[in-house]
Amino acid sequence: MEKLKRNERVAALIKILSDNPNKLFGLNYFSEIFGAAKSTVSEDISSARKIVEQMSLGQIETISGASGGVRYRPYVKKDDIILFLDELCERLRNPSRIIPGNFIYASDVIYDPNVSYKIGEIFATYFMNSGAEYVVTIETKGITLAHMTARALNVPLVIIRRENRVTEGSTVSVNYVSGSTKRIQTMFISKRAIPEGKKVLIIDDFMKAGGTAKGIIGLMKEIKVEVVGVGFLMKTTEPKEKLIKDYISLLEVGEVDEQRGRINIYKDMQFS
Amino acid sequence: MEKLKRNERVAALIKILSDNPNKLFGLNYFSEIFGAAKSTVSEDISSARKIVEQMSLGQIETISGASGGVRYRPYVKKDDIILFLDELCERLRNPSRIIPGNFIYASDVIYDPNVSYKIGEIFATYFMNSGAEYVVTIETKGITLAHMTARALNVPLVIIRRENRVTEGSTVSVNYVSGSTKRIQTMFISKRAIPEGKKVLIIDDFMKAGGTAKGIIGLMKEIKVEVVGVGFLMKTTEPKEKLIKDYISLLEVGEVDEQRGRINIYKDMQFS
Incomplete structure (x- = not known):
């Protein structure tokens, strides 16, 4: 050459x-x-x-x-984070996103590689010095965000399954109560996924009451790994009391008013 | 400045x-x-x-x-593809990966962001001129590969669900017979995910008989979008007759011999 x-x-x-x-x-x-x-x-x-x-x-x-x-x-300046989150809120606030039952259709945004890439860099900026050796998420909607966070931090990604799959080999499971459905569910992690004593960062797209996140934290305890951070793209304003503490959320979702076609979604206070 | x-x-x-x-x-x-x-x-x-x-x-x-x-x-030269696939085979050939039932534990490799990033660039190199406007996959194991392919092509990612989820809004579904389990299953796609007439590229991690892939192609027909390419990371040698044609696979998995601790896995012929 x-x-x-x-x-x-x-x-x-x-x-x-x-x-x-x-x-x-x-x-x-x-x-x-x-x-x-x-x-x-x-x-x-x-x-x-x-x-x-x-x-x-x-x-x-x-x-x-x-x-x-x-x-x-990767390092995203606070000004750039604010600009990006403002655009994201604008995009998510569109009334056509309201799904009967006061849900927001957000898959297109969360799966948009330009969005997931940026969110990955923002989480990496935030958790740069956490010592995280793995990024952990649960299938399915948090995967793209966790994947790009893992890439920005240069650590492996681990996906917790909602069903026991033969391709995972031996698994460890915990039961948990999802805040949204109120049903008892089970989550599974491959015994091979993370060695004991490692430090993990949990990333997911959405938290309501925090039942799923609490389940993940319990599962991490079960396999003897240390949770050094928890990050969500969105949390709901209600219920105010979450089942977990020590987390960050980039956005907060208030009332979704199907009648008036209004979605209340804002940046988290720390980005104001 | x-x-x-x-x-x-x-x-x-x-x-x-x-x-x-x-x-x-x-x-x-x-x-x-x-x-x-x-x-x-x-x-x-x-x-x-x-x-x-x-x-x-x-x-x-x-x-x-x-x-x-x-x-x-992004453009990966053939020499670099070959080098990368050789390393990947080496990593996947490790006998400790054998799971009872002659399966291979590969989640750590598929979810490794350095691996998914490279595979995304390889698929993007291959399908650069396909005209794909969306990358489509089915949860869960193909997501990281499809996500990085979508990123490299700068098109949105769409994830087909195996269960009907309220957050997807109205969905379209098809039934299919998974080649591995032989059971009839259903897959769902949000009606909002892809407008009619668009061109899509299907990416998944693994194909055995091709039942799932055939299901995805049927679902795409149902929502009136055109499949312009299909790519897998791995296909099995058996059965030789697959339920779909016109696809590429980067790797081929032959016999997994639990007794002798031997995994037969090779690059696809076109990369030899």
Whole structure:
């Protein structure tokens, strides 16, 4: 391959690092693919860091020492989070989304890869220093958000099942009462999914009373892993008393008025 | 903001474009954020294209005319696909993955964001010119792969449900016979999910006889949308006669020998 010039190396460096968020690359790696001295790569990294920070496109960090290197960390500024959540509320507030029974049709938004990608970066920004080694969710609607959060944090995703599936191998289960349906249900996790003692971040799309989330926390206790954070895209205003505490929610859903065609949905207070 | 230098603009351009695969940006957008003339931006785009192609990091395309602009297209070279699939087979071939009943535990691999990201880019490379306007999958195990494919193609993701959920609103359903369980099951799609006449790409993790895939194709016919492609991560060698044709599969799973602790899994012939 033709040798790259300085500006070309910097651009390639940014592309490779940001394609692999939170992955630590040794300087040797770039020395080799660029055919350049480590001191040259160090200068390239400085330039890359400057560009990324100036354009608010995340952070490039260098870690010194034998096991050190360079990594890209997604980081969404508070102003950008606010702008994004405002647009999201606007989109979700459309009265045509009201489903009989005062539900909101939101699958198209939650599954939109541009939305899930951004929400993943926002959760990653929030939980960057939580020490999470896994992101855990329960099928189905939280999967896209948890998946992009796992990607931004560069940790594995684990999906809890609502039915026992043969392809999961041996499973551990807990019973829980879903706040929405009031029925006793069971959730299952593969025994192979997460080793004992690991730290996990729970991500889901929606919380009403918190019965499902409480179930997930119970299941994590059962398999002896530590919950270091819980994040939802949306929570409902009612009931005020949730079954869990220590969580964040990006949006809050108040009354859905089918008669007047009005959906009350807002950013969480911390983003106001 | 301090004005960026040429090399800094090129790097920022690559970062923004590749964060938004297949999204068309007008030259005005970059003119504005860089505070630079359109002719300057055009030169920056030429440099960016050269770097991305030289490093095999995808393609940057310019589209001329009033509605034109510039976009990044993920593109994985055949050599890189082969390398990646070889590593994947190696990982899946581990005898500890055998589950009684000759199944393979693969959830950790399929849900690994680094794996799903790459598979998404591979499917996007393959179906780049299919005209797909939506990516469709069925819960649960295919979701991460379909999600990253949708992201790489910059189209919405749609998830077919195995149970009728109130949050989906009115649904359309079809019955199907799953090849694995031989039971009659039902799948549901929200009536709001895909407008009539659209083109869809079906992505799933696994095909045995093809009963589920045939069900999805039937459901697409029911809601009057056109299937322009079908992609699986894995198919089984047996049964040889599948219930559908016109699909691609990246891997093929032969015999799983529980006794000898041997999993036969290979790249599809087209990648040999």
